[in-house]
Amino acid sequence: MDIAIAAEQPLVIVVDDDEEIRMAIAELMLSIGLEAACYASTRELLAEPLPERPCCLVLDVRMPGSSGLDLQHHLVAAGNAKPIVFLTGHGDIPMTVQAMKAGAVDFLTKPVRDQTLIDAVTAGIERDIAQSAEREKVRRHVDRFKSLTRREQQVLGEVARGRLNKQIAYDLGISEITVKLHRGNVMRKMEAASLGELIRAWETLPCELREAPQT
Numbered sequence: 001m002d003i004a005i006a007a008e009q010p011l012v013i014v015v016d017d018d019e020e021i022r023m024a025i026a027e028l029m030l031s032i033g034l035e036a037a038c039y040a041s042t043r044e045l046l047a048e049p050l051p052e053r054p055c056c057l058v059l060d061v062r063m064p065g066s067s068g069l070d071l072q073h074h075l076v077a078a079g080n081a082k083p084i085v086f087l088t089g090h091g092d093i094p095m096t097v098q099a100m101k102a103g104a105v106d107f108l109t110k111p112v113r114d115q116t117l118i119d120a121v122t123a124g125i126e127r128d129i130a131q132s133a134e135r136e137k138v139r140r141h142v143d144r145f146k147s148l149t150r151r152e153q154q155v156l157g158e159v160a161r162g163r164l165n166k167q168i169a170y171d172l173g174i175s176e177i178t179v180k181l182h183r184g185n186v187m188r189k190m191e192a193a194s195l196g197e198l199i200r201a202w203e204t205l206p207c208e209l210r211e212a213p214q215t
Contacts, residue, residue, distance in 0.1 A: 010125045011053055012036040015045050015068065016060040016087070021110075025058055028114055029121065042066040042074075050080060054132065056105065056124030058117070061088035061095065069095070072102050083124030083131075087112060141201045144190045145209060152189070155182040157210065159195070160202040 012029045016022050017040055026036035039045040043065055059068030066074075068086055075081050086099050089110040096107040105127065106120040148156065151172070158168040165183070169176040192198035202210065 008053060010034055010129075011051055011055040012121055012125075013045065013050075013055055013057045013082075014038045015040075015042060015057065015063070015071065017041060017063045018060070021060070021087075025117070028117065032118060034121070034125075042068070042071040045071070046074070050075075050082065054125050054129045055082060056121050056128060057082055057084045058121065059084055059086055061086050061099075062090055069099060069102075072099065072104065076102055083127045085117070085120045085124055087117075138204045138206075141190070141204050142206070142209065144201075145205055147189050148186060152182050152186050155179060156186045156190070156198070156202060159183065159186070160199050160210075 012025075012034050014022050014025045014029075014036055016025070016038075019040070022038040022040070026038055029036040037051075041063060042059075057071075059071060061068045068084075068088075072081075072084055075084075081103050083105045084099075084103070085105050086107045087110055088095075088107070099107050105124040108116060108120060145153065145156075151174075154172060155168060158171065163171070165176050165179045169179045172179070186192075187198060190198055190201055192201055
């Protein structure tokens with residue numbers, strides 16, 4: 001398979017200390033055309049970087065060493081919060097609430113129906129694809145924002161606050177014509193076709209960038 005194509009193929013990552021369960025889930029995923037990678041522990045999984053492709057993790061909650069919840073917390077702290085479907089034979093309400101608040105797709109009790117697991121994994125993969133697309137959109141907006149001059153960034157910030165050209169000119173101590181020129185440059189560099197599109201792009205920027213032009 002072409003490497004570029006393979007990189008876009010969804011992957012299901014199964015982490016369970018029970019080999020029989022790992023193999024059963026892998027075979028189930030294969031039956032619907034999804035590739036699965038199996039690990040016996042969270043340590044084994046973390047020994048290598050997570051693949052750069054759409055994926056969903058299927059984690060046993062209770063395992064020797066680090067638990068599935070520990071892995072979830074680790075990934076969230078590392079800024080790599082992949083969608084997770086938890087499987088457990090010992091689930092309780094507080095544990096479920098904890099996992100769901102941290103972003104889990106679902107929390108299923110063993111034995112789980114095949115279709116229930118398939119539905120949860122499919123939802124996880126769709127979420128990961130959507131989140132990856134959103135991260136890429138934000139990255140493009142950040143790159144474009146950084147291509148603006150300091151003055152253009154200031155003008156963009158003022159426009160996003162709903163300020164009129166004459167107000168921006170007064171605040172920045174420049175002429176209204178200069179403000180219009182900066183606005184034109186901002187629209188072009190941010191690749192925004194309308195004011196609404198420009199403001200939506202602004203709103204996706206990290207807080208530290210949106211606050212910087214005002215300082």
